[in-house]
Amino acid sequence: MSKPNPAASPPKHDVFQAIADPTRRGLLLLLVDQEMPVTAISSHFPMTRTAVSKHLRILEEAGLVKERKVGRETRYRLDADPLRELKSWLAFYERFWENKIESLRRYVESDDTDPQQQGEDAAKS
Structure with missing residues (x-):
């Protein structure tokens, strides 16, 4: 050995x-x-x-x-092949980003002008 x-x-x-x-x-x-x-x-x-x-x-x-x-x-x-490892790693976390972006979109596009209600809606996500 x-x-x-x-x-x-x-x-x-x-x-x-x-x-x-x-x-x-x-x-x-x-x-x-x-x-x-x-x-x-x-x-x-x-x-x-x-x-x-x-x-x-x-x-x-x-x-x-x-x-x-x-x-x-x-x-x-x-040689970009090794970047696939990075892409795979980032893809796993993408679902977390997508969830936050969707919550932000709903908040911004909300017709409700009550800020407290909007905050509660975002917290439900």
């Missing part, structure tokens, strides 16, 4: 961690329709190419970005 190696590389990032950062979300938007080298990607952000590369590495570890070598250049492209 082997012991865990403390010097082993840190665990890969998951989709939720990867998209938590606004810069990484911006990178994903930039790569939606095209494959780009890091030099071109870097020109869209107010940070060093090294910083952009670190963000791209996190996205790659989460499976959201694929890279390929073309000569000496590394090009990056979006």
